[in-house]
Amino acid sequence: MIVLQNLIDAVSLGAVYALAALGIGLIFSVMRLINFAHGELIMVGGFTLYTLAGQPLLVMILAALLTSTVLALGMERVAFRTLRKASPATLLISSFAVSYLIQHIVLLAFGSRAMGVAFLPELGTAIDLGGLRIPLLQLVTIAVTLVLMAGLVAFFRLSETGLQMRAAAEDFTMARLVGVKANRVIAFAFAISGVLASIVSFYLVAQTGSVSYKMGVSMVLIAFVSSVIGGMGSIAGAALGGFLVGIVSVSLQAYLPVDLRPYRDAFVFLLFVLFLFWRPDGLLASRADRDRV
Amino acid sequence: MEGHRLQRLAAGLFAAASLMATGVARAEEPIVIGAAIAQSGIIAPYDDGPAKAMEIAAEEINAKGGLLGRPLKIIYSDTKSDIAYGATAAQDVIDKGANMVVVTCDYDYGSAAASVADGAGLIAFSTCAGDPKFGPSGIGPNAFTMATGAPGQAVAITEWAYDKMGWRSGYLLLDTTIAFDASFADFFTRRWVELAGPEGLAGKDTFGGEDPQIASQITRIKALPKQPDFIVLASFPPGGASALRQLRAAGINQPILASESWDGDYWLDAVPNLSDFYFVTYGSVFGNDTRPAVVDFMSKFEKKFGQRPVTSHALTGYSVIQGWAKAVEQAGTLEAGKVREKLEVFVDEPLLAGPTTFTKDSHINMQRDLILLEVKGGKTGNVVGIVKAKQMPK
Structure with missing residues (x-):
């Protein structure tokens, strides 16, 4: 029974990591940018919820979706579009700068003390299934993640923009040569990453009940690790990596002896270092990257 | 290491010079309390309440004729919540003539500033750093904290x-x-x-x-x-x-x-x-503390600043000034060594943050209300x- 409970705990955490990793993986696949400012898209979504606390739920959610998406488009236009021909290292540094800038603007406006937000407290209750305790929030998170992933797959398979995005992920120069509009495809990818980020922020705020200017930082690190594990550039890989990191992390928390438990993250990362020795390209390396190597 | 020693020497010389300067100062020249605390950045909200409480304590002492017949004046230098910048902020208030230095409510963020003040031969008081290392073992003989560990x-x-x-x-x-x-x-x-x-x-x-x-x-x-x-x-x-x-x-x-x-x-x-x-x-900020002095302080705070403190850590800021002033009064001088001796014999000294005891080795309270x-x-x-x-x- 306890094994089953641990499995549920692991999958629900994995689902959130997968959503965060998808946002990172998507942007990397179309423009080879590791966007560390993705965490700030999550954070700004959270602060939108905080600012609008007490408004109707739908208003809070739509506003947060809008804010994160507009911010994602804004950072693409202002910080990344002009650097598109620059090296990945330059893009990476630029994303750090954007991340610090947004964090410190929020710090100035709201201060450093984390603040409580009453957002969807109803989801905190757990349902009891024959001795298994399943918090509603975790069920909803797993369901939302599956729906979003199915939606993304459909979008990539069936829509023209999705097709163009996949083409761009395979080989950006070639895609442009056959008429894919770079600005449009990249802006679209950022918009999707903004939407994914705000959904992660819904989970985080509903789970923790607080917002702080650093709330996106650890999530983006995990997301980054997840997309490396899954294979940089592969969108399915990012999702898979997210699930894997969540499951490994919860399993270690559950089964490490108590004296070693404080060092859980050290074990998590050690395992992933070993994993990368075995598969340096990650689980599902994108074809484009393999060609370059 | 060498640079650090030089810096300490310079700070010491400067302190000696400023001590001589205060010796010939006119009686009503203010006693300067240098607050090297975070006024911006992540630690700022934690230093805000205690700093405001220090202002209240200083005002009360001034209303009763000051300390050693001289008024108290608090000057500030922002550490910007930067651990390394703490030392600069402490040096800044010392350069501006601080007679004692108050540092951030945290060991990690406050110890650099406290070391500089301690090295310059000044009492360094943290408002609420709760780590037992804050004192002779972790910083130096002149470092104290008003916290309950x-x-x-x-x-x-x-x-x-x-x-x-x-x-x-x-x-x-x-x-x-x-x-x-x-x-x-x-x-x-x-x-x-x-x-x-x-x-x-x-x-x-x-x-x-x-x-x-x-x-x-x-x-x-x-x-x-x-x-x-x-x-x-x-x-x-x-x-x-x-x-x-x-x-x-x-x-x-x-x-x-x-x-x-x-x-x-x-x-x-x-x-x-x-x-x-x-x-x-430390106390209830909601006006229902069982100790009248705390209730009284909270209403004074609300009257002066328009709202009650966010947390009762404010009480420690008040008590830093209160306790240090008592020790100065008893010593009859601002000289750190003499003030320290008086602080180190505090036994259940009735301060706002609670009965306060310091000894030669322990500059933090443990068994306290x-x-x-x-x-x-x-x-x-x-x-x-x-x-x-x-x-x-x-």
Whole structure:
């Protein structure tokens, strides 16, 4: 029974990591940018919820979706579009700068003390299934993640923009040569990453009940690790990596002896270092990257 | 290393020069208190209340004719919540003639500034750094803190749980983010095992304050053969509030015990309708403290600044000025060595933050009055009583 409970705990955490990793993986696949400012898209979504606390739920959610998406488009236009021909290292540094800038603007406006937000407290209750305790929030998170992933797959398979995005992920120069509009495809990818980020922020705020200017930082690190594990550039890989990191992390928390438990993250990362020795390209390396190597 | 020594020498020479300068100063020239604290950045909210309280204390002393016949004046230099910049900020207030230096409410963020002041031969007082290293062992002979240390807080609430509530089985959930909580958890464990025996500790587990969820920790508590009487949550908001929210959501409704980190009501929205949550802190900011002096201070604070302090750490800021001024008065001089001697013989000195004792080796309080507050029905600040650590564990 306890094994089953641990499995549920692991999958629900994995689902959130997968959503965060998808946002990172998507942007990397179309423009080879590791966007560390993705965490700030999550954070700004959270602060939108905080600012609008007490408004109707739908208003809070739509506003947060809008804010994160507009911010994602804004950072693409202002910080990344002009650097598109620059090296990945330059893009990476630029994303750090954007991340610090947004964090410190929020710090100035709201201060450093984390603040409580009453957002969807109803989801905190757990349902009891024959001795298994399943918090509603975790069920909803797993369901939302599956729906979003199915939606993304459909979008990539069936829509023209999705097709163009996949083409761009395979080989950006070639895609442009056959008429894919770079600005449009990249802006679209950022918009999707903004939407994914705000959904992660819904989970985080509903789970923790607080917002702080650093709330996106650890999530983006995990997301980054997840997309490396899954294979940089592969969108399915990012999702898979997210699930894997969540499951490994919860399993270690559950089964490490108590004296070693404080060092859980050290074990998590050690395992992933070993994993990368075995598969340096990650689980599902994108074809484009393999060609370059 | 060499540079550091030179810097210290320069600071010392400067202090000597400024001492000579004060010697010939006119009697009414103000005594300068240099606050090298965070006025911006992440630590700023924690220094804000104590700093405002210092202003109140200084005003009161000035209204009674000042200290040694001279008025007190507080000057500030912003550390910008930067650990390395603390030393610069301390040097800045010393250069501007500070006669003593007040530093940030945290060992990590305040110790660099305190070292500079200590090296310059000035008393360095932290408002509420709760680490026992703050003093002769970690910084230098002139460093003091007005805090009640984490061990004292842990022992006080542990003894209350055993003696007053009659609980016999406790569970520890430790957030591994900061040293304060590690120390709180350690002293809870040691004192609890002395009182209730090793079998009284139903178990312990850790989590990271930034973990998005503590599902497996909850699963482990749920799987205990016998549910504990209470849980100690050694953590702080927001990470700890998130853990607390998840514990309650999972139907773990035992009483939860915690430290001063839970003072104030800014985090309460995170845990809807919380009950049975107990924590110790300096005083109640809600105007219902059992000690008239604290109630009086809170209303003065609200009158002057338009709102009550966010947390009762403000009391420590008031007491830094209050305690230091008493020692100066007794010493009859501002000279750090003489003032230190007077501070080191404080025994239960009645200060606003609680009866204060310092010795030659210990410049922090452990066994000192704390208020025990309860969160009930989503409202914090319900006074349970005054508690004090009776017996520190061996």
